[in-house]
Each structure stands twice: as structure tokens, then as C-alpha cells.
Amino acid sequence: MSKTETEQNPLSLFEFWPGSIFYTPIVLYWIAMGLKYRDLSIPTAANPRIETGGLCGESKSSILDMAGPIAQEAIAPYAVFASGMGALDRALAAMERKELSFPVVVKPDIGCNGTGVKLVRSREQLESVLPQFPNDVDLMVQELIDYPVEAGLFYIRHPDQPQGRITSVTYKEAPVLTGDGHSTIEELIMSDPRMGQVPQIYLPRLAGREKSVLAEGEVLPLVFAGNHCKGSVFRDGRADTTPELTARLDAIMKDVPDFYFGRVDVKVPSVEALQRGEGLRIIEINGVGSEAIHIWDRRTTLWEAYRAQFSHYHQTFLIGAANKARGWKTSGAFGMLHSWRKQRRLLASYPMND
CATH class of the missing domain: 3.30.470 (D-amino Acid Aminotransferase; Chain A, domain 1)
Structure with missing residues (x-):
């Protein structure tokens, strides 16, 4: 890509x-x-x-x-x-x-x-x-x-x-941020083509660090849990x-x-x-x-x-109906x-x- x-x-x-x-x-x-x-x-x-x-x-x-x-x-x-x-x-x-x-x-x-x-x-x-x-x-x-x-x-x-x-x-x-030595974490998020459109997902969990500046090359993972909505x-x-x-x-x-x-x-x-x-x-x-x-x-x-x-939900009905017929x-x-x-x-x- x-x-x-x-x-x-x-x-x-x-x-x-x-x-x-x-x-x-x-x-x-x-x-x-x-x-x-x-x-x-x-x-x-x-x-x-x-x-x-x-x-x-x-x-x-x-x-x-x-x-x-x-x-x-x-x-x-x-x-x-x-x-x-x-x-x-x-x-x-x-x-x-x-x-x-x-x-x-x-x-x-x-x-x-x-x-x-x-x-x-x-x-x-x-x-x-x-x-x-x-x-x-x-x-x-x-x-x-x-x-x-x-x-x-x-x-x-x-x-x-x-x-x-x-x-x-x-x-x-x-998603991860890579520092440039002068931009704040919030600025890095807002300048990212993807994260900048949904900053409300990332900023609240930074616990006051959004104004911090990452050193050049420093990497900051933004999310640990592997969930899309997070x-x-x-x-x-x-x-x-x-x-x-x-x-x-x-x-x-x-x-x-x-x-x-x-x-x-x-x-x-x-x-x-x-x-x-x-x-x-x-x-x-x-x-x-x-x-x-x-x-x-x-x-x-x-x-x-x-x-x-x-x-997929059609399959749940088919499987559920089959199991119900089996006595579940x-x-x-x-x-x-x-x-x-x-x-x-x-x-x-x-x-x-x-």
C-alpha cells in the first residue's frame, strides 16, 4: 500500500x-x-x-x-x-x-x-x-x-x-507514533491522515501526556487492546x-x-x-x-x-435451529x-x- x-x-x-x-x-x-x-x-x-x-x-x-x-x-x-x-x-x-x-x-x-x-x-x-x-x-x-x-x-x-x-x-x-523531536504527541496524532480524523479515540487514554514531545525516533504505541473501536x-x-x-x-x-x-x-x-x-x-x-x-x-x-x-448471522440461526432440534x-x-x-x-x- x-x-x-x-x-x-x-x-x-x-x-x-x-x-x-x-x-x-x-x-x-x-x-x-x-x-x-x-x-x-x-x-x-x-x-x-x-x-x-x-x-x-x-x-x-x-x-x-x-x-x-x-x-x-x-x-x-x-x-x-x-x-x-x-x-x-x-x-x-x-x-x-x-x-x-x-x-x-x-x-x-x-x-x-x-x-x-x-x-x-x-x-x-x-x-x-x-x-x-x-x-x-x-x-x-x-x-x-x-x-x-x-x-x-x-x-x-x-x-x-x-x-x-x-x-x-x-x-x-x-497504531504507533514516531517522534520528530519537536512535535507534541497531540500534534503527531492530529497530523496523521487516519488518527487525525478520530482523535477522540486516542487522546483520552494519554493521561495528560498529549503535550509531551517525543524524542526523534522515539516510538509510542497508542493502543494495547486489539479492538477496532478502541x-x-x-x-x-x-x-x-x-x-x-x-x-x-x-x-x-x-x-x-x-x-x-x-x-x-x-x-x-x-x-x-x-x-x-x-x-x-x-x-x-x-x-x-x-x-x-x-x-x-x-x-x-x-x-x-x-x-x-x-x-454470518444467518449461520447462527441455522446452527441454533439445528441444535434446538437436537434438544438444546x-x-x-x-x-x-x-x-x-x-x-x-x-x-x-x-x-x-x-
Whole structure:
């Protein structure tokens, strides 16, 4: 991609539309499908062992805990502890049980879009981070996988199919600033063709550093959590889907009981390793509420984005209906609402992500 091309098209048309606008057609599609199947909550049976199928309110660790030996080998080690008084001791004990050492990642066990995700480099930093969370919530501490490539892999398998498939591969890139010795951080952000259009995403998390000047050549990563709405840049990597990668991910996901639909967030040593299906380290497994995030590549058209969204949600209804016919229960509309309200309340109480 040339510099000229990037400057001409730094954002897609809809990349930062308000959710109330972008997702309205998707909500209407969901309602139409729900009326067709006479159950608005059919997709919650797509991953029937997970609360709401992973639509909202689910525990991240409960999904990872279901993994068998093949999947566990690929999952970055993690432990869960409760926030509140004594959380530091519980966190350190959890790290000791899993033989984790700093730096680590601390994040809410129930959450989405990277809210509350913290990169913690020392015991002292952990001590200062933990009080930022509300009392009596479960937090995860996880090994920091320091691989250079992060990707979201979308996986779908129907209950009657022996093999699953990958429908989306997306690379997540953290934006960085490079100092010139005289411009402030805020000036560098505002002069960037992409970041300058959405400074409200980056400036609030600088904690008063926006007027600081980076030395010439000094590099400052602006976002740690790999989430588009938090400022990471997403690149469509579907061209790197290979039979080897598909076979490896399929083997892993079939080792998570009755998991049929969702996105697996991984880190790998290189794009070539990803293509070979080698070196995958899983950070999270997300269910029905996850997206095929290649739609947030700046080159994706609005029609392509909606086509991908409708196609994927159509699959959740097909899979959910098949599982319901096999005897699994859906959460019901009120169950979905209860889980959504629980998640929304928790998200509002978490600190800003790194």
C-alpha cells in the first residue's frame, strides 16, 4: 500500500459510524429471522454450552475452561481471581499457580470490545491497577504472548459437519507514533491522515501526556487492546487462509465441546507461521456476539460489510435451529435481555483499556 493511497483513503465510509446507525439493519435482520423461526433467541443455541451462546454476558474463562488437551495446549495460560479487598494477594497467588510472571494481561472475565484490558508489567503496577475495577467481579490474569502478529480467525461448523471452515481472517495492528523531536504527541496524532480524523479515540487514554514531545525516533504505541473501536487498525487477511490453517483451527475448536460459531483471537510468530497453522497462541474464544472483523478494513465497502454480517448471522440461526432440534435450549428473549443488561452494567464500571 503506497503512502499516497493511505492518505487518500485512511478510513472507510462507515468505519466509525455510531453503532445505532450501522447496526440498525442488522437488528432488523435479526428480528426478521427470529420471526421466521418463532424464537428471537435461536442464535443463543449455536454454542449451547455457553451463556447466550456467547452473544453477551458470558464468562471468557468458562469458554476456555471447556477446552480439551488439544485446545488447552494452544491457549495462553490464564487464571481467574476476584476483585476487591485482598485482590492483589489473590492475583499473585493465581499467577503463582499458573507459573505466570510479569508482564501479564489483566482483563474482566465478562466484557467485550477490549474494555478494561490492562497490560501490567510489575507487581507495583498490578497493585495500582486492581483498585480501578469494581468490587466483586471476576478478573483474568493471562500470560502476555509477545508475538508480533495478532489475528482474528472466524470459525463456523454446523453440528452435522465433520469439519469446520474459516470465514474471516483479520490482522490487528496497534497504531504507533514516531517522534520528530519537536512535535507534541497531540500534534503527531492530529497530523496523521487516519488518527487525525478520530482523535477522540486516542487522546483520552494519554493521561495528560498529549503535550509531551517525543524524542526523534522515539516510538509510542497508542493502543494495547486489539479492538477496532478502541483504535486498533484492522486489515483483511482472508487471502492467507490455507488448508493447513483451517485444519489446525478445526482440530482446536472441535476440542471445545459443542462450539460451532465464533471468532478465535490469536497471536503468531509470523504471517507465514499462521498460513502453516503453526505457533497459534489463543488469547480469547468469542461466541455468537463476535464479528467477522475483516469488515473494518478501510477498503471494505458498506455493501460488503453488510453482506458479511447478514451471512454470518444467518449461520447462527441455522446452527441454533439445528441444535434446538437436537434438544438444546435457547436462552429466550428475556434471558438475552438479562445477560445484555448485566454486561452493559459491568462495562460501564470498568477502567479505560490500555
